[in-house]
Amino acid sequence: MNCQDCMAMLLNKDLIHMESSIELMEHLKSCNACTHLQIEFEKDMKKWIEGPAISDDPLYYDKIIIASNLKAKHVFLPKKIAAMLVAASLFVGITIGTLFLSQAASVNEPTFLSSLSYDYELNLADDDVFPVDFFFE
Amino acid sequence: MESVCISLSRFFFLLKDSQSDENMHENQLIEAICEGDERAFSQLIDQYRPMVIRITYRIVQDMDDTEDLVQEVFLKIWQTIGTFKGESSLKTWIYRLAVNKALNFLKWKKIRTFILRQEPLNDKTKNDKNYMRSPEALKHFQQKEDASAIEKALSHLPSNQRAVFSLSKAEGLSNPEIATILNINVGAVESLIFRAKKSLQIHLSTYYKTTLS
């Protein structure tokens, strides 16, 4: 077994079969570079599995409830007013957007685009099946 | 001596009993939240917040974005738990909300980047929220020294592969569970894991070859 095959197996354990595992063990015994790689890889894997440090936040629950109450106010706006607001924000969004795109001015882009997406109701609901492949492949 | 043993076992029995009182069972918890019990919701947050943070962070790979998204996930849970039918476990349902939120967020980020890629970036300060969401910042983040090699290699993968690989390898979920979360079939999960491993192998071998030699 050469180092390249050994490395491939260490990084993708699916490649290891009964026969190749003996060869792999023998290669590891005689090759410092691959042993070192194995140690580093396992160390990185462990670090990644442990994930980010998560701090306790005793006020976290209150923040969610406050945010929820703020959002609820939006949800229960009378339909007529909501429709007027959507129309107004659409107008403002498109005006600012046109200005922004033509002049590359320093308009706050995420706000503009996210408002545009909300206005056109382009954003998928969280429960929707997402066409991920289209965007990420 | 015997009486001591009996009283000890009685103590542990009572302790166990009081713990199960404190931590409501899943069905009770859902019912209580549906009725607007904020204490029950607080318990759900305590129980699931680390899990939601972990999976969101692994997909979006930015702590600021993760914090925003996690808050949105719990808001969504609070508002829609009444629609939870119990066909899957609560945990699977929460994973599904979190993964969908993260993937949808990245999809929009990608569209934004595509539309605005002409925009020159000025004042690339760390406090600038716009900069923090830019590809440049992502690159900067990926170069962070404390990021593991796996994390760096994962950043090269399409986010659906990253999600599947994280759910499988870090969260330890089975392929059928992942299929339920992503609303795809088990075959598609296997294929995504296979492709993720192949790409990771290529990126990692390059990484280790250059750093270990």
Ligand SMILES: [Zn+2]
């Ligand atoms: Zn070797």
